[in-house]
Amino acid sequence: xxxxxxxxxxxxxxxxxxxxxxxxxxxxxxxxxxxxxxxxxxxxxxxxxxxxxxxxxxxxxxxxxxxxxxxxxxxxxxxxxxxxxxxxxxxxxxxxxxxxxxxxxxxxxxxxxxxxxxxxxxxxxxxxxxxxxxxxxxxxxxxxxxxxxxxxxxxxxxxxxxxxxxxxxxxxxxxxxxxxxxxxxxxxxxxxxxxxxxxxxxxxxxxxxxxxxxxxxxxxxxxxxxxxxxxxxxxxxxxxxxxxxxxxxxxxxxxxxxxxxxxxxxxxxxxxxxxxxxxxxxxxxxxxxxxxxxxxxxxxxxxxxxxxxxxxxxxxxx
Amino acid sequence: xxxxxxxxxxxxxxxxxxxxxxxxxxxxxxxxxxxxxxxxxxxxxxxxxxxxxxxxxxxxxxxxxxxxxxxxxxxxxxxxxxxxxxxxxxxxxxxxxxxxxxxxxxxxxxxxxxxxxxxxxxxxxxxxxxxxxxxxxxxxxxxxxxxxxxxxxxxxxxxxxxxxxxxxxxxxxxxxxxxxxxxxxxxxxxxxxxxxxxxxxxxxxxxxxxxxxxxxxxxxxxxxxxxxxxxxxxxxxxxxxxxxxxxxxxxxxxxxxxxxxxxxxxxxxxxxxxxxxxxxxxxxxxxxxxxxxxxxxxxxxxxxxxxxxxxxxxxxxx
Amino acid sequence: xxxxxxxxxxxxxxxxxxxxxxxxxxxxxxxxxxxxxxxxxxxxxxxxxxxxxxxxxxxxxxxxxxxxxxxxxxxxxxxxxxxxxxxxxxxxxxxxxxxxxxxxxxxxxxxxxxxxxxxxxxxxxxxxxxxxxxxxxxxxxxxxxxxxxxxxxxxxxxxxxxxxxxxxxxxxxxxxxxxxxxxxxxxxxxxxxxxxxxxxxxxxxxxxxxxxxxxxxxxxxxxxxxxxxxxxxxxxxxxxxxxxxxxxxxxxxxxxxxxxxxxxxxxxxxxxxxxxxxxxxxxxxxxxxxxxxxxxxxxxxxxxxxxxxxxxxxxxxx
Numbered sequence: 034x035x036x037x038x039x040x041x042x043x044x045x046x047x048x049x050x051x052x053x054x055x056x057x058x059x060x061x062x063x064x065x066x067x068x069x070x071x072x073x074x075x076x077x078x079x080x081x082x083x084x085x086x087x088x089x090x091x092x093x094x095x096x097x098x099x100x101x102x103x104x105x106x107x108x109x110x111x112x113x114x115x116x117x118x119x120x121x122x123x124x125x126x127x128x129x130x131x132x133x134x135x136x137x138x139x140x141x142x143x144x145x146x147x148x149x150x151x152x153x154x155x156x157x158x159x160x161x162x163x164x165x166x167x168x169x170x171x172x173x174x175x176x177x178x179x180x181x182x183x184x185x186x187x188x189x190x191x192x193x194x195x196x197x198x199x200x201x202x203x204x205x206x207x208x209x210x211x212x213x214x215x216x217x218x219x220x221x222x223x224x225x226x227x228x229x230x231x232x233x234x235x236x237x238x239x240x241x242x243x244x245x246x247x248x249x250x251x252x253x254x255x256x257x258x259x260x261x262x263x264x265x266x267x268x269x270x271x272x273x274x275x276x277x278x279x280x281x282x283x284x285x286x287x288x289x290x291x292x293x294x295x296x297x298x299x300x301x302x303x304x305x306x307x308x309x310x311x312x313x314x315x316x317x318x319x320x321x322x323x324x325x326x327x328x329x330x331x332x333x334x335x336x337x338x339x340x341x342x343x344x345x346x347x348x349x350x351x
Numbered sequence: 352x353x354x355x356x357x358x359x360x361x362x363x364x365x366x367x368x369x370x371x372x373x374x375x376x377x378x379x380x381x382x383x384x385x386x387x388x389x390x391x392x393x394x395x396x397x398x399x400x401x402x403x404x405x406x407x408x409x410x411x412x413x414x415x416x417x418x419x420x421x422x423x424x425x426x427x428x429x430x431x432x433x434x435x436x437x438x439x440x441x442x443x444x445x446x447x448x449x450x451x452x453x454x455x456x457x458x459x460x461x462x463x464x465x466x467x468x469x470x471x472x473x474x475x476x477x478x479x480x481x482x483x484x485x486x487x488x489x490x491x492x493x494x495x496x497x498x499x500x501x502x503x504x505x506x507x508x509x510x511x512x513x514x515x516x517x518x519x520x521x522x523x524x525x526x527x528x529x530x531x532x533x534x535x536x537x538x539x540x541x542x543x544x545x546x547x548x549x550x551x552x553x554x555x556x557x558x559x560x561x562x563x564x565x566x567x568x569x570x571x572x573x574x575x576x577x578x579x580x581x582x583x584x585x586x587x588x589x590x591x592x593x594x595x596x597x598x599x600x601x602x603x604x605x606x607x608x609x610x611x612x613x614x615x616x617x618x619x620x621x622x623x624x625x626x627x628x629x630x631x632x633x634x635x636x637x638x639x640x641x642x643x644x645x646x647x648x649x650x651x652x653x654x655x656x657x658x659x660x661x662x663x664x665x666x667x668x669x
Numbered sequence: 670x671x672x673x674x675x676x677x678x679x680x681x682x683x684x685x686x687x688x689x690x691x692x693x694x695x696x697x698x699x700x701x702x703x704x705x706x707x708x709x710x711x712x713x714x715x716x717x718x719x720x721x722x723x724x725x726x727x728x729x730x731x732x733x734x735x736x737x738x739x740x741x742x743x744x745x746x747x748x749x750x751x752x753x754x755x756x757x758x759x760x761x762x763x764x765x766x767x768x769x770x771x772x773x774x775x776x777x778x779x780x781x782x783x784x785x786x787x788x789x790x791x792x793x794x795x796x797x798x799x800x801x802x803x804x805x806x807x808x809x810x811x812x813x814x815x816x817x818x819x820x821x822x823x824x825x826x827x828x829x830x831x832x833x834x835x836x837x838x839x840x841x842x843x844x845x846x847x848x849x850x851x852x853x854x855x856x857x858x859x860x861x862x863x864x865x866x867x868x869x870x871x872x873x874x875x876x877x878x879x880x881x882x883x884x885x886x887x888x889x890x891x892x893x894x895x896x897x898x899x900x901x902x903x904x905x906x907x908x909x910x911x912x913x914x915x916x917x918x919x920x921x922x923x924x925x926x927x928x929x930x931x932x933x934x935x936x937x938x939x940x941x942x943x944x945x946x947x948x949x950x951x952x953x954x955x956x957x958x959x960x961x962x963x964x965x966x967x968x969x970x971x972x973x974x975x976x977x978x979x980x981x982x983x984x985x986x987x
Contacts (some may be wrong), residue, residue: 070403071459087741098454101433105405105458113744122804129939132953136734136940139964140741141707158850250356304454306447317450328457388721389777416772419751423776508948621774623764635768646775666914 038341041159041166044175045216053221057185060125063340065332067109086112089142091134092169093119093149098328099169101179103146115142119138131161138162144342147171165342167311173207173282179303180213182223182334186327187258192301194221200252202228202284203262203311206235210303211262215241226252226255229262229284249284253293260301261286263310277310286312290321299323352377356659358618359477359484362493363534366454371539374655375503379656382651385427400658406431407460409452410487411437416622416646417487417496421464424653433460448472450478458478462660466491471534483660497621498531499654502539504645505576507618513540518570520602521580521629524553528621529580533559544570547580547602569601569612578619582629595628604630610639617641674977677802680811681852685774689857692973694822699976703745722748723779727770729755729785734940734964735805735814737837739782742971743912751778766790767797774798780954780978783807801978809843815848815939818970820857822963823894826935831858836888838864838920839898839947842871846896846939851877862888865898865920884918888930896937897922900947913946922948927955935959 038052045053059206088107090100100116115137121320128136134145146167147155152174159166170176188194191227199218205211205227219224219242226244238245246252253259264280281287291300291313300312308314317324357371363371376658406425408418418434425432433455446454452463462483465473469489477484488494491521506512517536523529523545536543537560544562545552556563564570571577599605609618609631618640626632635642681689694924724743736752742924743750751773764772770781780801783791786809795802806812824830835854841863854861855878862880863870874881882888889895900916917923922980927936927949936948936958944950953960 082473083505085745097451098436098458101455102458105431105434109403111739115740117733125474132940132942132944135961136964137737139961140734140738140968141965196376304450306450308447308450325457342799381967383953406717416776419773422748426926493783622768624768625767626765641769646772647777650776 037085037187040339040342041155041313042177042342043156043159043166043168045177045180045213046175048177048220052182052222053184053217056181056334058190059184059337060185060330060333061189063336064330067333067336080111080138081108081111083110083112083343084108086143086343087115087141088112088144088146088339089115089117089137090169091119091137091148091164092156094170096148096169099148100146100155102328103169103330103335103339106339107144107205109332109336110339112143112339119266130157134158136164139215139255144339153331154169167338168340169230170209173209173212175213175216176209176303177213178338179210180217180339181261181338182327183210183214183301183303185334186301186323186330189330190323190326191257191297194218194223197223197257198226198255199223199258199260200226200249200256200285201260201262202227202249203232204264205229205238205262206233207265212241214260219243228252230280232350249290254291254295256300257293257297258295258299259286259291261312263303263305264307281310285310286316288313288316288319291316292297294321301327304328329350330347342344357487358493358660360656360660361474361477361484361486363495363498363531363538364493365536366495368451368538371499371502371535374499374652374659375506375543377655378503378648379397379507379657380652381654382648385651385654386577400430401425401428401430401661404461404464404661405426405433405459406430406657407435407455407488408464409434409435409437409455409466411465411489414466414487417466418464418624420646420649421485421487421653421657424650424657427650427654428657430461430657446525447505448475452476452480456482462657468480485656487662488527491527491530493531493534494527494621495531495535495654496649496656497528497633498535499656500649501528501532501578501619502535502643503622503652504619504641504648505617507648508641508644509575509615512536515541515575516544516573517541517576517578518544518546518564518567519580520567520604522551522582523547523556523580524551525583526580530559532578533561537561539604546570546597552615567608568611571608571612574616576608576617576619577604577612579630581621581623582625599628604634606631606634609634609639610638618643622646671963676978677791678700678813678974678978679792679802679804680855681813681816682811682848683855684813686856686909689817689820689853692817692977693824695973696821696966696969697825699972701738701930703730703784703969703972711759711779714954717747719743719746719748719979722746722779722781722979723751724748724782724975725751725773726782726805727753727755727773727784729790732784732805736782736783737801738875738964738967739805739975742968742975743780744850744973745968745972748779748975758900759826766793770794770798772941774800789972798957800911803804803974803978806845809845809848811850811852812845812939814967814971814974815846816853817974818963818967819846819896819937819939820853821970822937823859825966826832826959826962827933830854833859834862834949835894835896836862836864836882836885836892837896837898837924838885840900841865841874841898843901844898845860848877850896850925855879864879864888866916885926885950886929889926892930892934893935894924894935895927895930897948899939900943917946921946922952922953925953925961930957937963939981940964958959 090103104114142164144165146169147158149168149171152172154171155168157164201211215225226246227238228246228249234245302324414615422432426631460482464485464487466487467489470492473484473486474490519529533543544564546564546567603650620642673933726739740750778800782803783794784805785807788810790807791802791804839845851861862882863874864882864885870881938960
């Protein structure tokens with residue numbers, strides 16, 4: 034299998050459609066193999082794809098979910114993992130980010146998975162090292178692996194991305210997930226509507242190739258996917274909406290709203306959920322919800338990513 | 352080997368005697384094999400029993416000893432480990448415990464090892480997931496793996512559990528170890544006496560099938576095992592005894608008290624010790640002390656547990 | 670290969686020259702093999718040298734660089750790693766250092782890698798356990814693995830250690846690196862000059878077998894190696910020099926000073942650098958700088974160390 038996957042994954046915006054297709058295709062294969070190996074209680078056949086490779090997770094924001102997902106994916110390919118949780122405000126002993134990552138490369142890092150509160154930090158890292166860099170979320174810029182696993186989940190569940198009608202609901206303005214996902218969906222030919230209070234829709238949204246609506250209820254009956262964003266209380270410095278209760282009333286995915294969706298539509302959320310705020314407590318557990326599947330798919334998607342970044346060849350063979 | 356070991360280990364109270372026997376028997380085999388593999392500097396033959404399996408340690412209370420023991424046990428069986436140390440008071444980003452553990456299951460957790468300050472938390476986790484759950488200590492309820500490694504150590508050293516005369520000394524009221532161990536010992540036919548200040552003996556102790564005494568010195572000469580509990584200063588909100596010095600004088604295991612034990616008796620402690628408080632500084636290093644052996648045995652017992660929980664078959668072969 | 674490498678590595682001061690030679694020789698072999706395995710994307714042939722062995726890193730001071738280096742080295746030999754970051758001031762639950770390390774030994778630790786703010790702590794650990802102990806930095810005493818990787822780097826780059834003219838520049842007084850490196854260099858026959866403000870040169874330096882100078886500029890043209898120490902702001906309780914700017918002017922390695930070095934001379938630094946303080950921002954990236962190579966060599970040197978400590982035999986074969 035010849036691949037021209039890029040050396041870094043810094044954003045979805047600059048990925049090509051065929052590169053996304055390649056990654057999703059390989060993910061399906063990895064998911065199938067991992068599931069069957071786990072069912073048979075044997076080690077996955079792919080376990081020796083990246084032996085001796087070193088994946089470093091370098092997180093300047095707290096995260097368990099994304100970091101663990103990368104760690105499990107790396108281990109599933111036989112790679113070693115080094116994890117660093119750092120405080121961005123107090124750079125340890127005054128060393129620069131550039132020196133930190135060069136040092137990690139010097140001890141053998143093949144992939145640096147970076148989460149940082151500043152947009153663009155992973156790109157700065159990529160300029161400093163020869164290793165591959167993955168953006169695991171940078172400020173309000175992008176969170177490309179979340180978007181890729183979401184694309185994977187939609188395509189697996191609904192059979193296609195082209196022409197899919199997707200609403201992304203909530204605080205789009207502060208959401209790196211919404212940006213990455215919008216870019217990805219538009220690129221794959223889906224029809225995207227951003228829904229939220231006017232103060233939380235970015236002014237440049239029309240330039241993304243998406244539509245905007247402030248009225249969730251008129252849109253619901255036409256959707257294939259209702260993607261609910263997390264209300265990120267920790268990111269909001271100003272009051273963008275009067276109260277949680279008000280937000281919930283206007284944009285929360287309630288059971289009534291789920292019933293307004295077509296029967297075949299799916300409900301998605303990037304996690305972690307604020308049950309009772311942006312999504313009703315029991316909605317996440319309804320049959321249309323694929324929220325846990327998103328998490329599971331994250332493993333296969335990140336396995337594929339690590340594999341492609343490291344120039345893996347022959348994954349298609351036995 | 353057909354096993355009907357339960358899917359979760361939430362307490363000792365509901366374990367059957369034959370299940371404990373099965374676990375202790377397998378532990379002896381694992382201990383022997385691990386020791387000989389380590390002596391021969393080779394990898395233990397059991398290293399590939401649980402390949403690709405994922406053991407998650409989720410600790411809402413600080414612990415190095417128990418967490419490390421589970422990690423070493425999991426690695427010794429070839430399983431991968433993900434470790435989380437969380438602050439129970441500030442649940443990260445507001446996600447519920449139930450969503451946290453479902454998320455861990457979605458990335459592939461096969462066993463969740465949970466320590467939590469609230470009694471019953473591991474049981475709540477077990478209701479939320481299909482994965483196996485191990486209680487690694489929940490409030491003042493139970494700490495079953497500590498009790499099982501203690502039973503193992505007694506049986507290995509003294510040849511039996513049936514009829515063994517065991518005293519558990521100290522702050523029984525706040526000790527999840529004392530509860531689990533009492534249940535286990537009574538189940539296996541031992542003769543248990545709880546010893547401590549009246550304020551630190553639980554009122555319902557007689558219902559456990561144990562005896563109670565407030566006078567350590569009259570009991571010592573009749574014991575096979577003197578099990579000293581840790582004075583848990585961090586758990587005690589009220590003053591249950593006048594001073595550390597007073598506690599030490601009345602219930603501390605001094606060298607003089609050790610000399611009052613039969614020559615064949617053993618001294619145990621779940622660790623970490625407060626030397627000079629509940630146990631004299633040099634008592635832990637006397638020949639009758641098996642305190643370090645308890646720690647070592649914890650590995651084999653936890654290996655067996657993980658193996659049995661995951662439905663391991665054929666450990667007796669090969 | 671018969672080795673009489675000591676059981677612990679507590680300091681460079683008590684190592685013999687032939688022991689250092691043995692370690693450096695094995696490091697060269699491990700470095701070559703690791704590089705070729707990584708280039709060929711295969712697992713290094715040495716990956717199974719220490720299967721099932723357990724290396725514990727026990728750090729009572731924050732560190733990512735040294736700790737990670739030991740972890741990567743251990744993994745490269747197939748050993749398992751347990752990492753503990755502790756706060757020396759608040760010994761967890763009141764347990765003594767001695768009980769902590771005995772407990773780690775009881776769960777199977779074969780090597781304890783200890784960093785501690787108190788000089789002599791690793792030696793105290795070595796007295797308490799049968800496992801091998803590595804000093805990863807103790808107060809202002811020694812940091813032997815840093816010195817060994819520095820010796821390795823000098824010998825690899827310059828072909829020899831005997832007769833090499835080395836200056837160690839900066840805050841020698843507080844530098845465990847300077848002490849270990851001076852002992853090592855003198856032992857291997859190098860010609861060492863300590864350079865720094867008089868307040869930061871230890872009074873007993875002449876007894877180390879080194880020379881002392883307060884004037885960097887007169888020394889530079891005669892050097893093979895200019896080793897720049899980190900200004901350790903976190904260690905300095907008193908004001909040893911008037912200001913950072915003044916320090917930089919008198920002892921900082923500027924581009925002009927680099928140009929005064931012989932063309933073949935190399936620049937070294939133990940990291941992490943304070944660019945603009947003890948070393949100019951761009952000096953670290955000049956061709957004569959081997960600062961990243963020091964980090965890379967740290968892996969091979971620590972692999973060799975772990976291997977020799979564990980009594981490895983036959984590394985030269987197969």
